[in-house]
Amino acid sequence: MSEINKNEVDIVIGALNADLTQFLNSWKPFFSGFHLIVVKDPELKQELNIPQGFDVDVYSKTDIDKVVGSSNSTMFSGYSCRYFGYLISKKKYIVSIDDDCVPAKDPKGFLVDAVSQHVNNLENPATPLFFNTLYDPYCEGADFVRGYPFSLRSGVPCAASCGLWLNLADLDAPTQALKTEQRNTSYVDAVMTVPLKAMLPISGINIAFNRELVGPALVPALRLAGEGKVRWETLEDVWCGMCLKHISDHLGYGVKTGLPYVWRNERGDAVESLRKKWEGMKLMEKSVPFFESLKLPETALKVEDCVIELAKAVKEQLGSEDPAFTQAADAMVKWIQLWNSVNSSG
Amino acid sequence: MVEPANTVGIAVNPTPLLKDELDIVIPTIRNLDFLEMWRPFLQPYHLIIVQDGDPSKKIHVPEGYDYELYNRNDINRILGPKASCISFKDSACRCFGYMVSKKKYIFTIDDDCFVAKDPSGKAVNALEQHIKNLLCPSSPFFFNTLYDPYREGADFVRGYPFSLREGVSTAVSHGLWLNIPDYDAPTQLVKPKERNTRYVDAVMTIPKGTLFPMCGMNLAFDRDLIGPAMYFGLMGDGQPIGRYDDMWAGWCIKVICDHLGLGVKTGLPYIYHSKASNPFVNLKKEYKGIFWQEEIIPFFQNAKLSKEAVTVQQCYIELSKMVKEKLSSLDPYFDKLADAMVTWIEAWDELNPPTAAAANGKA
Numbered sequence A: 001m002s003e004i005n006k007n008e009v010d011i012v013i014g015a016l017n018a019d020l021t022q023f024l025n026s027w028k029p030f031f032s033g034f035h036l037i038v039v040k041d042p043e044l045k046q047e048l049n050i051p052q053g054f055d056v057d058v059y060s061k062t063d064i065d066k067v068v069g070s071s072n073s074t075m076f077s078g079y080s081c082r083y084f085g086y087l088i089s090k091k092k093y094i095v096s097i098d099d100d101c102v103p104a105k106d107p108k109g110f111l112v113d114a115v116s117q118h119v120n121n122l123e124n125p126a127t128p129l130f131f132n133t134l135y136d137p138y139c140e141g142a143d144f145v146r147g148y149p150f151s152l153r154s155g156v157p158c159a160a161s162c163g164l165w166l167n168l169a170d171l172d173a174p175t176q177a178l179k180t181e182q183r184n185t186s187y188v189d190a191v192m193t194v195p196l197k198a199m200l201p202i203s204g205i206n207i208a209f210n211r212e213l214v215g216p217a218l219v220p221a222l223r224l225a226g227e228g229k230v231r232w233e234t235l236e237d238v239w240c241g242m243c244l245k246h247i248s249d250h251l252g253y254g255v256k257t258g259l260p261y262v263w264r265n266e267r268g269d270a271v272e273s274l275r276k277k278w279e280g281m282k283l284m285e286k287s288v289p290f291f292e293s294l295k296l297p298e299t300a301l302k303v304e305d306c307v308i309e310l311a312k313a314v315k316e317q318l319g320s321e322d323p324a325f326t327q328a329a330d331a332m333v334k335w336i337q338l339w340n341s342v343n344s345s346g
Numbered sequence B: 001m002v003e004p005a006n007t008v009g010i011a012v013n014p015t016p017l018l019k020d021e022l023d024i025v026i027p028t029i030r031n032l033d034f035l036e037m038w039r040p041f042l043q044p045y046h047l048i049i050v051q052d053g054d055p056s057k058k059i060h061v062p063e064g065y066d067y068e069l070y071n072r073n074d075i076n077r078i079l080g081p082k083a084s085c086i087s088f089k090d091s092a093c094r095c096f097g098y099m100v101s102k103k104k105y106i107f108t109i110d111d112d113c114f115v116a117k118d119p120s121g122k123a124v125n126a127l128e129q130h131i132k133n134l135l136c137p138s139s140p141f142f143f144n145t146l147y148d149p150y151r152e153g154a155d156f157v158r159g160y161p162f163s164l165r166e167g168v169s170t171a172v173s174h175g176l177w178l179n180i181p182d183y184d185a186p187t188q189l190v191k192p193k194e195r196n197t198r199y200v201d202a203v204m205t206i207p208k209g210t211l212f213p214m215c216g217m218n219l220a221f222d223r224d225l226i227g228p229a230m231y232f233g234l235m236g237d238g239q240p241i242g243r244y245d246d247m248w249a250g251w252c253i254k255v256i257c258d259h260l261g262l263g264v265k266t267g268l269p270y271i272y273h274s275k276a277s278n279p280f281v282n283l284k285k286e287y288k289g290i291f292w293q294e295e296i297i298p299f300f301q302n303a304k305l306s307k308e309a310v311t312v313q314q315c316y317i318e319l320s321k322m323v324k325e326k327l328s329s330l331d332p333y334f335d336k337l338a339d340a341m342v343t344w345i346e347a348w349d350e351l352n353p354p355t356a357a358a359a360n361g362k363a
Helices: A021-031 A061-068 A070-076 A078-088 A114-123 A173-178 A211-217 A236-251 A270-275 A279-293 A303-318 A323-344 B035-042 B072-085 B091-100 B126-135 B185-190 B223-229 B245-260 B279-302 B312-327 B332-351
Strands: A009-015 A035-040 A055-059 A093-097 A101-103 A158-167 A191-193 A206-210 A254-264 B022-028 B046-051 B066-070 B105-109 B113-115 B170-179 B203-205 B218-222 B263-273
Touching: A009 A078, A009 A114, A021 A101, A021 A114, A035 A078, A055 A078, A061 A070, A061 A078, A061 A323, A070 A078, A070 A323, A078 A093, A078 A236, A078 A323, A093 A114, A093 A211, A114 A158, A114 A206, A114 A254, A158 A211, A158 A236, A173 A270, A206 A211, A206 A254, A211 A236, A211 A303, A211 A323, A236 A254, A236 A279, A236 A303, A279 A303, A279 A323, A303 A323, B022 B091, B022 B126, B035 B113, B035 B126, B046 B091, B066 B072, B066 B091, B072 B091, B072 B332, B091 B105, B091 B245, B091 B332, B105 B126, B105 B223, B126 B170, B126 B218, B126 B263, B170 B223, B170 B245, B185 B279, B218 B223, B218 B263, B223 B245, B223 B312, B223 B332, B245 B263, B245 B279, B245 B312, B279 B312, B312 B332
Parallel strands: A009 A035, A009 A093, A035 A055, A158 A254, B022 B046, B022 B105, B046 B066, B170 B263
Antiparallel strands: A093 A206, A101 A254, A158 A206, A191 A254, B105 B218, B113 B263, B170 B218, B203 B263
């Protein structure tokens, strides 16, 4: 992998746990030299415990209120606190990892440098227009296969890099509750581009993106009525990902999935989470046909405009299905207002 | 450096899956020595050998294999004038084997493909994996980030719509290759020493609406679901193009599978590809294809089959009409190809008359 310019990267961590000592120390070999933005969940009461030795800026409720106004800080509660980090960052690339994940080991036993892998994915082109059966054609030892059109071999800019998880995979509550012992032990050694028009559930647990290219498209918008502090009780990242993929497809960018892996630890109880009414399921069912048939106007050429158009369509077509969609549409519009105001004065 | 597996001492599987429902189709011009190392995994199955080139040459089949063999004389005898649709002096002739088979499933493999090793050193039973792929549903409507959700130890991830978790029937299982990768001639010339040593431990469904380069070296499919669309085109002797047979079939089957709601998988199993073909010879064969595919790809990407096309044959005939209409201007070859596509379907239906119960198309 090529050398990374660390000055182009912000590592954004949403703190849902107060004690980040173990988390940050486990990532030290790979976070060292990078600037970190830690955003504390505004609803977390305890003081954050952050170990020495990191170049880190910490933001808590008071900081969030100052920048976006206290009436808007609910937009950044729970897992969505990280989006505040995305908002105020000034860097080209963002890498974001949940605070219950530590570095994974590859099959050779070496710790995986997730940050480098993500940035590498972002710096190399994506190939959404035609599927390469040997996966990433730009990596060492691989190439485009016979039959791959030559005109498509320079690829398109990569907007996002979606990583995966060993140990506790990102399964939903019913699935994990049914298979309590199931752990992901399969290390699939590949990065690939998710094809144009293909929808996928993007997980916020281990993600990176090109902020300069698509920053405003990562929207903290869909909030479940019973949203909780474990991933099984959220859908904000999945909704964000559907928007991001659609906008990337529209603008001719690519989204990659696969490496890097992180090791995800136990937290919460899937069966407990099941007790909550699983409204996320219903919302996803409604979202799929919406995104499948959605066509953004050709005149929407800027990411911000795409988000506004998307919000309009959500309100028109999904608003009557569930109030969560209307709220999401409003949040998307508000997000763009905040983005424009924060990033023009910077 | 990657090596093929040593299969000496591995016992033949006493209960091979789908033993009486699957044919193995192998095109050959030389010999079938490679079948010695495949014994533990392939011997229980019936082989259909399609002998290309000089029909007077005797092809030796290793002891213990049950097979039927067809050379050019047989093809001409069986198909009569329709034999014109079967390529000569090109491995595309293998599709004749698909046509004469009476089984539900086909596995096709090249005669320079050996048994691969997985990262633990174990010999890969490629056929067993293909069968697993075909018997398990596909998920073309929504991409699962943990790849095949039906695999042991995997599942659908959070956010994957529940209504899509039943999946659809799998029509095609496309396997990969360690050692000599399936590169085109220009890439072979630039990277003659590159070897594929990366074992990617995943099977995945290629999303609906996405085309891919289908390689015929290590391929399996459900003949009942998609067989008539697996025509490998007009290649080789007397044709302006070669090494695009499987590509052509792959674009056709993908459009038709997308239309009929069938799935196409790619990934495991790996085989060990032992022989690198001559890149200069390849360049001569592929040369026109490299330019033509720039037009062909948009053609397939935009091809829309009608609601009335509900069987594979109907879809394929419609596609042949579109080829004639839209690609003939690219080169008169496509006019011939479109006719050959029709001839192929006529020959297929002749050799595979539909029974009252059987119906090709949607499962």
